[in-house]
């Protein structure tokens with residue numbers, strides 16, 4: 001694993017994050033534990049904002065909060081000058097509670113409910129990203145009822161193959177997201193929106209996929225989106241905002257070779273400036289929605305090793321106290337991870353093992369075939385790059401509590417999500433009286 005500034009091995013040979021010893025974090029807070037590194041999050045945010053303020057000031061970075069949505073993260077990214085993209089009523093609720101001004105919020109989703117739309121309009125979100133014909137009528141009516149003209153973007157499908165895992169690639173022709181540009185649907189949808197009394201067309205959006213390492217797909221997206229802006233302007237439709245989504249890759253294992261986060265933005269801006277000039281279009285406000293690249297590498301998950309099972313000549317399982325309830329990405333996307341024993345991070349790997357979770361599913365494996373030092377029960381396993389789409393995707397499967405989240409910075413650590421107790425989980429259950437008393 002490539003270690004970096006605030007992620008290092010200390011003089012005791014133990015892994016340290018944000019100036020805090022991970023073995024001590026495990027002892028203090030218990031495991032499994034999500035740990036988020038505040039300094040890293042801030043440094044990525046600054047990388048984006050500094051570059052954009054120099055090269056394309058009419059811009060906004062809207063943190064894609066589906067990656068990790070809690071009160072504290074909205075507080076951090078807002079203080080770095082970012083807005084937020086939300087995809088549900090409760091993400092919107094959390095963003096606003098976390099201090100994110102509604103005027104910096106973009107609301108996405110291919111099937112937002114009437115209640116969610118009414119909530120967003122009431123809160124005066126900057127833009128709702130239209131992603132279905134059904135939503136146009138519904139939103140127009142809701143905004144009218146509230147006496148408002150709601151700003152909307154239109155999610156379009158520029159039809160780019162970003163060569164990523166098929167489940168997280170969203171712009172194939174066969175996608176539930178976006179209106180196709182090539183078959184004319186997107187232009188027709190925009191014309192319909194422009195004719196609606198209570199909607200204000202403010203721009204177009206696309207998101208070409210996630211965990212993308214190459215610059216080319218992003219440059220291609222800029223090319224196609226600016227072609228579309230030029231075509232719309234020939235029909236006298238102005239496009240004040242161009243939102244290009246997120247998708248910049250991060251390092252999960254040494255096989256991943258992403259560029260630095262700001263390098264993707266640099267390439268996008270260079271291409272956009274070139275296209276604005278060559279196509280003679282009005283420069284739109286540029287909006288970018290990185291999620292994974294802001295929080296992914298900021299996070300690690302700490303586990304305690306429990307059972308160890310060796311099947312002679314076949315495999316050695318090292319079981320930890322987490323699993324698919326706190327990291328469903330392996331079962332969903334066959335995601336790969338790197339890990340070390342945090343309590344002895346300098347020990348040399350000497351065996352290939354499979355890290356298994358504790359859920360009642362044979363497929364509940366966290367890392368298949370990783371080289372580790374000989375595992376002992378009680379070791380603290382640190383899995384890297386778990387800041388994005390882990391806590392936010394966690395569940396109570398097998399009634400396992402969702403682990404707490406601790407934020408570390410300059411040697412300090414604090415809960416940003418408190419532990420869930422058995423009592424918390426059961427508290428929402430209800431037994432109809434006709435079933436009789438529970439014990």
Ligand SMILES: Cc1ncc(COP(=O)(O)O)c(C=O)c1O
Nearest residue numbers: 064207210246247289290291292
């Ligand atoms: C509309 C939209 N914007 C932004 C993102 C963030 O992508 P990433 O976390 O890969 O940067 C996503 C991810 O699915 C998305 O659907």
